[in-house]
Amino acid sequence: MSYVSNVVKGTCPNCNKTKVFASNGNPLLFKMPKMKMKCDNCGYSFHRETGFYFGAMYMSYALTVAEMVAVFVLGLLFGWSFMTMFILVVITILLLSTFNYKISRLMWLNLFYDKDEQE
Numbered sequence: 001m002s003y004v005s006n007v008v009k010g011t012c013p014n015c016n017k018t019k020v021f022a023s024n025g026n027p028l029l030f031k032m033p034k035m036k037m038k039c040d041n042c043g044y045s046f047h048r049e050t051g052f053y054f055g056a057m058y059m060s061y062a063l064t065v066a067e068m069v070a071v072f073v074l075g076l077l078f079g080w081s082f083m084t085m086f087i088l089v090v091i092t093i094l095l096l097s098t099f100n101y102k103i104s105r106l107m108w109l110n111l112f113y114d115k116d117e118q119e
Contacts, residue, residue, distance in 0.1 A: 007106045013113035014044035020106060025098040033102050046109060056108035060100045067092055067100075 012018045018039045025033035038045050068089050075085035 003110050006110045007103065010102070010106055012039040012042065012044055012046075013110045014115075015039060015042040017041045020046055020109065021102060025101070027094055027096075027098045031098075033098055035105065048109075048112070052112075053105055053108060056104040059107055060104035063100045063104060064093060064096075067096060 006013050006016065009016070010020055012020060018036070018041045020035060021033045022036050023031075023034040025031045035046060037047055071089045071092050072085055074080075075082075075088065080088075
């Protein structure tokens, strides 16, 4: 399977059957998604080593900046005030926080997946 389809589906990069996250989380209730330790099907460890997902934090930051820039550009196109744009940026960041967390970890996990390592 391709990198993009693995990230979008959120499944194990090794067998593509088990979901990586046990729960989705909820930004309105301040609940973060819970990640499984291992794949239920093939036993692939999602927690590679201590600090493995530190790089995913930078990917999440890049996603957040892109979302803020998109809201800001829309605000400029529609002639919104800066206070309106600021409020919309804050709302966007809060609502997409769990999405950014999940997608950045999935991107990082799939980016460093090596099929040869499992054999």
